[in-house]
Amino acid sequence: MKAADVMSSPVITLRPDTPVWAAAALLVSHGFTAAPVVxxxxxxxxxxxxxxxxxxxxxxxxxxxPEERIEPTVARVMTGTPMSMRPEDxxxxxxxxxxxxxxxxxxxVDDGVLVGIVSRRDVLRVLARRELTSGQVGRHRAGLPDHDRAEP
Structure with missing residues (x-):
């Protein structure tokens, strides 16, 4: 199974100049634990x-x-250069x-451009549905029955 099979896309992203409070609100409203900064x-x-x-x-x-007069931005608090992978990984x-x-x-990323994100929740979703192959994931996304789903 490939990263592309389970990644979430499109991705909710942040810009470096986004205020911290707005970034926090975005994560909370979508139930995410992190968002890429692009x-x-x-x-x-x-x-x-x-x-x-x-x-x-x-x-x-x-x-x-704090004596800060300007609201801190994502650029000041983000983790720089995060680990990334490719869709075909x-x-x-x-x-x-x-x-x-x-x-x-x-x-x-594909050629350095963000195309999706894989979270632990994406992985657990596949495990919970007992989808073990790219074909099974694809059939599920297409709304087709999957007759060869793994049995417990």
Missing amino acids: DADRRVIGIATEADLARNRIRPEGWPA DLADVVSLMLDGRIRSVPI
Whole structure:
């Protein structure tokens, strides 16, 4: 099975100049744990995770507020140069990258341009449906019956 078989596309993305509060609102409204940060050419320049957006934003009671006058942007908090893979990469390799790197999602790029994203949830969705081949995933997406689905 390939990354392209299970990736989510189109991808909800962020721009580097997006305010942190707006990025957080976008993740919450879509139920995502991260979103790729792209430039004007849809090239991935970073990824903004829940942790990136929350880090140093909530202060203990009584601590002074930061003296920042400008709302921080995604560019200031994102994780730069995230690991990415290609649509034709084997899904097992994508999952290994996620597990070994302790990351929740992997941007999928084609010639450097973002075309999709594979999240842990995408992988679990395939497992929950017991889809073990690209053909099974394709038939499911097309709304066709799958007679060779793996049995428990």
